[in-house]
Amino acid sequence: MLDRLRWFREKGWVAIDAPAYSEVWQKFGGSVATHPQVVERLAALAGIPVRYLGWPENGELQAAIPVWGRYLALSKDVLKQQLKRGLFDLGNAEIILPIAEAAQIPLRHKARYISALHVQQISTLREQPEGLALAREPEQYSKKFRYNQRREQRLLEEAGGLIRPMLELTAAEQAAIYADLFQRRWGFPATGEAHLAEVFGLMREFMTGSVVYLADQPVAIQILYRVESPRWVSVEYINGGVDPQQRDFSPGSVLSFVNTQNAWAEARALGKVLRYSFGRADREYKDRWCNRAAAYQV
Known part of the structure; x- marks a missing residue:
């Protein structure tokens, strides 16, 4: 069952490595909470491995995400589950993911405070009551x-x-x-x-x-x-x-x-x-x- 859920969540995405994620971020940009070194360093502090996924089209990555299981990496929910709540503070940071300007992707990993920049790019978004x-x-x-x-x-x-x-x-x-x-x-x-x-x-x-x-x-x-x-x-x-x-x-x-x-x-x-x-x-x-x-x- 868990494998089937992960298959659905990651449908269309492929596993990539940290250098590939960094390359996509440097190309398309992001925010503090998705920066390759921020993710790598704070995840290492927490002792929670990061899995990186890329969205390929025509042989090139159009987007990439760092994940902790079914959440985006550095999630407060995962820290809480791992009994590491409050280990570090990123506040309610704006989430900007490295996505090509014309790309359209589904995101099925849990995340909050995703930037309005992604409204036309991510098909699975819903507006939350709390803004930035x-x-x-x-x-x-x-x-x-x-x-x-x-x-x-x-x-x-x-x-x-x-x-x-x-x-x-x-x-x-x-x-x-x-x-x-x-x-x-x-x-x-x-x-x-x-x-x-x-x-x-x-x-x-x-x-x-x-x-x-x-x-x-x-x-x-x-x-x-x-x-x-x-x-x-x-x-x-x-x-x-x-x-x-x-x-x-x-x-x-x-x-x-x-x-x-x-x-x-x-x-x-x-x-x-x-x-x-x-x-x-x-x-x-x-x-x-x-x-x-x-x-x-x-």
Whole structure:
């Protein structure tokens, strides 16, 4: 019975290896959660082997997917089943799979938060109730909003605030700061707290963004991962932490402004679209920064 279910699920797909998957991803693009090295490293951390499948047409692969059984790889459901829930945190990441622009495929492996980019490419999608929050272009903010953000940044810097690149810190320093500020902001530990330094070390080449300091103490941090595709740049804002005692200087808001503005500038300099996801569109503050976008599931 299990073999018959797998045969149906994988009908039309063929087994490929990791280098072939990487080649398809580099050709057609994807997102943080489907990047070959992200999949490989986090799956190895979890100790769960990845199976790669390709969709061939006329002798060439038109799509590829990494899978854990009947789920796409890195699935929270599989981690939970394997008693490894919270081992690492990718939030509710936008799923962009490497698929040729004109391809049309069926996807029968379970997945959520699949990008609206795939509506015309994947025949088995259905819209899910929860959408994604994607950062607006800078010009979509009102002049008043932009003025207020710059004013908050100026006031913070005049009070001795400093904005430092995330990569000036080691993985251990990033982990310690994030764990502390997350706990202060939310009152409970960050997902995967015990493994943060290891995860941040594995993800270091994908980390971007900055950290806000005030009086030489970190007061706001955001965990951002960035990957680049042929036609777009994908940034995932996983989560963040802020010192609530410094609310008068709005360090979290300043950091969101700096990080999003820098990401747009970088993407435009490359001549590429930016897909900067704040994850699930579930909080009021995200509406200040983002447009709501449909997301899909299988």
